Amino acid sequence: MKSCLIALSLLLTAPTFAQSDPPVKMSSSGICHQKGKSSYYAQTKKFTAHNTLDECLKAGGRMPAK
Numbered sequence: 001m002k003s004c005l006i007a008l009s010l011l012l013t014a015p016t017f018a019q020s021d022p023p024v025k026m027s028s029s030g031i032c033h034q035k036g037k038s039s040y041y042a043q044t045k046k047f048t049a050h051n052t053l054d055e056c057l058k059a060g061g062r063m064p065a066k
Helices: 001-019 052-060
Strands: 024-027 032-034 047-050
Touching: 001 032, 001 052, 032 052
Parallel strands: none
Antiparallel strands: 024 032, 024 047
16 A cells, blocks of 8 residues: 555656756746756746757747847
């Protein structure tokens, strides 16, 4: 019974792990931060996850100012 609860817990939290480190994060201010290319990627906590930069831009996001 205990192992079933642990397995169920892991299954329910698995999508959370995948969402926490997406390839592109669109911040709450609408800036698209690409993993490995944006210095603010790790600092961005409130975001919408996207698979590609193009997807983020098409969703209304913008590139960071340089």
